[in-house]
Amino acid sequence: MATTEQQSMRGGAACLALIKRDLTLAFRSPGQIVNPMAFFLMVASLFPLGIAPDRDVLSQLAPGIIWIGALLSVLMSLDSLFKSDQDDGSLDQLLMSPHPLPLLVLAKVFSHWLTSGFCLTIMAPLLAIMLHLPADAILPLFVTLLLGTPVLSLAGAIGAALTVRIQRGGVLLTLLSLPLYIPVLIFATGAVNAAAESLPWNGHLLWLSVFLLLGLCLAPLAAAGALRVINE
């Protein structure tokens, strides 16, 4: 009877083990990390080809192009967030764990962000230079991506959980997630644009931080609920 009282729960250790597992898996099949980055680069280079290589036009469009590119490549990588676990039966083990599922979901989202959003953030200044973003706006771009891409992973986790049992659910995942991404897109590009016009941009960052906090609190709960419901 007294199992829980005697054994202390090591939720943190379980999360660390899960993060270590997912990162190891990502490094063993590097495509998981490199492909979204290559996709990001390609999408961003399509715009000069599709519109005009004009310096003024591009520098005006750059924040939007980079942010939409980042948003789409995060979406691409989200498809496998829970699906790979579902395919080999690991998801049942997550669901059967005595640790709170939202905590485990948060661990999975964190490692997903490290292998997707974080890498894109590091890569973004390079694209900013290619698209002639004013030098003053590069730091704001970096900071908005750093604050905003975790929100993309968090909100996208809900869609990934809801579509985990659906074959070829990638398009559906996009449909479910994109409306949730709109506020992040608006405030993040707003901040970069403001900085490019030498206007204050810290207010936008506060809003992005609010979204991040909201996402951290609510998204794991919703995603965990969705995983339980879908696997019934």
Add this chain to the structure above:
Amino acid sequence: MMKWTFFHKLGSPKWFYDISGKWLPWLQITSLLSLVVALIWGLAFTPPDYLQGNSYRIIFIHVPASFLAQAIYMMMATAAAVLLIWRIKLADMALKVMAPIGASFCILSLATGAIWGQPTWGTWWVWDARLTSMLILLFLYIGIIALRGAIQTSEVAAKACAILSLVGVVNIPIIKYSVNWWNTLHQGATLKLTEKPSMAPEMLWPLLLSILGFYLFFTLVMFLRLRVEILSREKKTRWVKALVGE
């Protein structure tokens, strides 16, 4: 301990089928009457707007449709909460039948908004805050309908859609706020004609009547769809077999 028997009786499909059957004729009469009166009143007898002339008369369709598109999403979220908390089957059916109706009102609101935009702004589409929010609301509806269609097991689909509509409802205020903020920032050539600071009473009364008519019409359509859904879901039960056998 509170007793929830009343609640579960309310959630019983058979009970709802019986009651809604009695309501149907009344709903048909009142919705038809209020819509016809409101539209004739609005389109023919109200005075033209001093700024927009006769083109403003589309508000008698545009505004009620927009109201309903938003209200139906809130109702869906309520049904979703009821489904997840009390596991009432009727809430699931309501959630399912409301989504396409809400999406239709959303499309109607967008279409009438575009038609209204042509004479007032000189263009079919303007990235106005309200139109953009309505477009995103349509995206949310599309997501729910698509998710419902993609999951085969109906119990699972119901709960998944319930979670998604709750997630959506948390996001609607955030989206509205962001879009408003984005719109004020990018305010260019937009004329703020959609804002109605004060409306003449001779225009307001037919508008209110039209809104009432739209609500009644929505209730009617929802009841009809819900009754069909009940029959198809409960087709193996004794009461449906008896009903069909008659």
Add this chain to the structure above:
Amino acid sequence: MLFHNLSFQLSPGDVLQIEGRNGAGKTTLLRIIAGLSSHARGDIFWNDLPLASAYADFRLASFFLGHKPGVKMDLSPLENMHWRLQLKNIQPVESLLCEALEQVGLYGYEDIPCSHLSAGQLRRVTFACLIASKAKLWILDEPFTAIDIDGVAWLESLIDEHATNGGMVLITSHQPLSDRKGNLRKLKLEDFAGDALEVFDGDY
């Protein structure tokens, strides 16, 4: 509806084999008991507490083996055991893990990626987790799939040993289990076809 009026109780030392033809709902029943599915009306009790209020306790003390092994192909058996046991709130000790791997006949394979192992060997990785997990209740869904003859005999003795040590086993299998200690009970799902209701009591 797959079954109704189904009721049973499991006490320490019990082995319950659930039988039924394909599609009778064996897997469904096990998933319901494991708390992975709630498509049923009925009550499940764990130590006299309703399962819904004793989930953490129940999950701590039970081990679920489904159709899929729950093993990551890009990781080695040892790495897989690490994350599986951490999820079960057990601090993995290297020597114990190696011991368990040796017991399931995977000695020498502990650092080879699981993608190089056969289906039967993947199952054995899961059995190693099972042994190392020290769970009281084993919920095994078709554990004999892809296991060779020697393995079947070994697994049977493993189940026997677990029951003798006061463990409980719930098992579905087409394989007739040999009843060596007289603690094996059988439950035929066909006897309960109809509406769903089941009571489960993990009392010890």
